Amino acid sequence: MSDSTVIISLTLRMLSDWHIGTGTAAHGHISRRVLRDEHGLPYVPAKTLNGVWRDACEVAAHALDSGPAGVWHDWVEYLFGSQPAYPGEEATREPDAIARHPRSAALRLRGPLRLPGKLGPALVGRKELRDAVTFVRPGVAIDACTGTAAEDKLRFDEMARGGLSLVGKAELPASLNEAERGCALALLWAGAALVEGIGAKRRRGAGRCRLEPSGPGMPPSPQRLRELAQAPVPPPEADQPAGPDPVEVPQASGPGWERALLRMELVTPLIAYDRTIGNAVQSRDHAPGWMLLREVLSRLGSQAAAAARRGDLVVTPATPMIDDMPGRPVPRVLAQGKDSPEQFVNRMAGREPESDEVFKRVRSGYLPAVPGHGLTLSRPRTVLRMHNTIADASQRPSARLGGVYVYRALAAGTVLAAEVRVRSELLEKGWPERLAGEWRLGRSRKDDYGLVRVTIVPEVRSDPPHRELREGDRLKVWLLSDTLVRNLRLAPSTDPADLARALQNAFAAAGASGVVLQAVDADDGLMHASFETSRTDSWHTGWRLPRPTLLGFAAGGCLEFRVVAGRIDADALVAVEMAGIGERRGEGFGRIRLNDPLLDEAHPAIASSERAARPPVSEGTPLPFEVGKPGHAEARIIEEAAWRTEIWRCSEKRAADLDRPVLGDLTALSPTQLNAIRTLFGHLDEPEPRLRARIERLTRRWNRQSGARQALEDLLLTPTQPWELLNLPESTLSLTKDGPQRLQRELRSEALRSLLTACMAAHSRHQAHLSPQEAR
Structure with missing residues (x-):
């Protein structure tokens, strides 16, 4: 976040009892439950506030433009982003609105609105006080014919208590000039003044509220409002796709790589898009390198962008941090006992014990980068959140607009780790410190998701040294990220022979020319190759278009090759591990580990697989008695x-x-x-x-x-x-x-x-x- 970013403090005062629900019930107790945070306290999601605020700003823009289109409507689209046109709405939009690329929102909310000050932590561990924030209200449906209570329509809705205030923050980009900033703030202030209700049942008295934004230039003076209403300036144009960067980066003069280890703590949940199943959007259990690359290049400048295109800058995927290092995806050759989860077998190095125990492949999880005693398989914690899209006319969820949908995201508090590698002496000294700060990553990062706090770890540990490989030796490859290779016809391939050719080319570039690799045949009952196909679908934010689908080897795959000809020294093995193999290595693809000691252990000692525990919370403490203190x-x-x-x-x-x-x-x-x-x-x-x-x-x-x-x-x-x-x-x-x-x-x-x-x-x-x- 830049120092010149416009910060808007938001206070939402709940004038009546309110309900923002989870869409679930407690059978036999509550028909509709209130949405709660990790501390068990109700809150207002940023998505909910964003939708209500946008509707209010559209009403204000309609009044200022004296119609359904104009400069102020352009400001609404600039601040809140584009809305797709649905059947029946095309006539109300400008003719080219449907053909234009969607525009991302300039206004970003820094997570949900929560109880102010230290009130949230003070309620931790105090069930009686935490339960007092909500109460259960009975209700009944009225029969339209008889005017009496309908049969079997008794319900109990959980409500959050009125009188509370919830606070949060929003931000506007620093690129706005003074006139543009004045128009944006004026429209946001006018829309906030029109917000009267939020959440469910607001037509029946629930959810009455008052939104109070504050900050520099907020609220605008009456004279300033009159000036802006009479002569508004148009919003900035959408960012155009960047063209070729003319900056030339000198060749690296120093040996090896400079490495920066990033510690990435999730302030809000993170959606690293994987796939959509029905109405559920699934997140990956890590942040791919291509998701981090944009933030890295924006902080390091044009020289870093040129280095990335040339392969001299690499961003690794952000995986769960284990022992102050990025975790490695569990190898596909690792199997775990179905009834004895403490037993593991490496099918590349040993066979399953001759017993009635059934072993199943470990399909998810991460292992420490440096194996040792107490090896633990960990899985990051995820959260499931339900949202819906509201139709403007009926103000209700509509299946025509998408209806109810679910996000499964990495939970807030999860700590990830990634590396940024740059050829030695290519960038000026001190470049790692420029990467620290707050990042916005993943889907829906304008509101409830994707806020990440990044710090730099001072020391980066290295892997154990390699030994030289000669003709007849075995080379075991562990894919630490998705890997993209092509066949002789330049089509995406998942053939081990094409991966071997990519390895040979990488060794030749590292100084070990003439190396020939051949896949090992499975003739001894061991598993010499186990891999899956990965598919990557993503969105190019700069172009505002979907990116091509990428097919390749999935992370965690393991393959074994025999060195048929040539010699590979230890320096060449380290160089290939650092640079990666295949295509798009700068975006985190092609990360590998060669001849890792773990792949040689037939029965590795690994602790039982467990999901990451919730972060510990401290007991609440009384607040000091000070009138006017937040909370x-x-x-x-x-x-x-x-x-x-x-x-x-x-x-x-x-x-x-x-x-x-x-x-x-x-x-x-x-x-x-x-x-x-x-x-x-x-x-x-x-x-x-x-x-x-x-x-x-x-x-x-x-x-x-x-x-x-x-x-x-x-x-x-x-x-x-x-x-x-x-x-x-x-x-x-x-x-x-x-x-x-x-x-x-x-x-x-x-x-x-x-x-x-x-x-x-x-x-x-x-x-x-x-x-x-x-x-x-």
């Missing part, structure tokens, strides 16, 4: 709701404890006299003399010897009486430092009403079950 107002709302819930629970629990009755001498009263106490419930907040006088009038005809009047005065007039009887866990129900004292003062009357109501109801039930003799 303090929301904390008071949440802890008050938690206290009310706990008051009702403890009242019922206390009423059920017959060994410690709360009513005491009041049980001697008749049912009529006991129920007459309810007339005092509306006056518990009155001053003590006035409340005492009311008690005197109520108990005037009571038996003075029974002690009932004194028991009633003790219950209603003693300030600490309800809290001593309820014994609430105040420390776990409070977020603010003054919470217990404030809530004991404000909720005392409510606690008394709840306690006495529950105890009198329990006493009446108990009396109803007594026989006439026991009742006397």
Whole structure:
């Protein structure tokens, strides 16, 4: 993120209860569940806010342009991106809108809107407080004919509590000049003022909200708004595809490669597109090198772009970081016991044990780059999120526009690692530090996905040294990434003979000419080749067109060759591993490992396969009592709701404890006299003399010897009486430092009403079950 990027702070104030759901239910408990984050707290997805904000900006643009087209509508498309034309909508669009390439959004939201300040971390580990953020609201469908409740239509919807504020950030590109920035901010401010509801059931009172953007130039002054409305400037033109770079890069003068190890922490989930199955978009378990290349070149400049075209700059795929190094995809020759997951066998070096145990190939996961003791097979954690597309006319999800769709993405908090390799002394010193910062990667990176924080690891460990290979030796190849090779007719190929020819060419370029490789025949019961075909479909952002489909060997494949002729020294093996083989090596294709020690172990010691654990979270701590501090107002709302819930629970629990009755001498009263106490419930907040006088009038005809009047005065007039009887866990129900004292003062009357109501109801039930003799 550039220092001159325009940052817009967003505050969404929820004026009523709201519901943004997951599309799922809890059988027998909740019909519609609220969407929650990794801490179990509700939030507003950036996609949801983006759609509502865009609709509001379209209304503002229609008013400013006095029609369905104009400069302000162009600004809407610039800020929020192009929308495809669907059947029935072509007539409302300009004639060439359908033929134009889609335009990406300039406005980018930095993830979802969440609870402000330290409120989210403070709720971690506190179930009572976390549950108080939401509540369950019953509902029923009304029969249109009878006007009464319809049969079998009772439902229970989970709602997030109103009164909360959620905060987030958005950003605009730094390339806008002052006039263009003014138009963009003015339109965004006007659209935010028109946002009145968000989420489900907003036509029926739920989801009422107020969107408040702030930042430099926000809100615009009235005079500035009038000037922009009268003479707006058009938005910048879409970026044109870059032409040939005229920059010439000198030949590398130093030996070897300079390497930069990138540590990439996912701030938001990442969608590295793999394939679409039905309405589900599947992400890869890593970020391919071609996804990282654009960000790398934008930070290193035109010289790096020229070096990449020449093969002097390589970006490896970003795989899960294991032991401070990029993990390697599990080799396809590795099999695991079906019933004994701790047993592994390398089918390239050994056979399966002669037993009833069934071994199945390990199809996913990553291993450490440097094998050793405690080798662990790890898999990155993924998340599943559901979204939908809303029709403008009906404001409901529509199958015609795509309907409901699902994203499976790498989870936030996952740490990936990748290498950027440049020929020595090709770029100026200090180039790795320019790669640090925040990146945007993958699909839907304008809102909820693809925000990555990149840091540079100071040391990059090297692989163990190789030994020289001579005629008759074996060469085991482990594909660390997808590899693209061609046959003699220049067509994409997955023939091992074509891979051998690509290896021979790579060795010749590394100084080992005359090498001839031949695939090893499977005549000894071992698996000498195991690979799959990979297919890569991607999108060229600069051209705004799909890229050609790439077919090749999939990552994790293993092949074994015999050196028929020639000699390969250790330096040539290292050079080929660093540069890769095949085509498009600069984009991360063709990464290989030669004669890795793991491929020679028949039964490697590997820990049981497990998915990466969730990042540890710390216990919440009370917020300091400071009026106006971010999150303090929301904390008071949440802890008050938690206290009310706990008051009702403890009242019922206390009423059920017959060994410690709360009513005491009041049980001697008749049912009529006991129920007459309810007339005092509306006056518990009155001053003590006035409340005492009311008690005197109520108990005037009571038996003075029974002690009932004194028991009633003790219950209603003693300030600490309800809290001593309820014994609430105040420390776990409070977020603010003054919470217990404030809530004991404000909720005392409510606690008394709840306690006495529950105890009198329990006493009446108990009396109803007594026989006439026991009742006397």
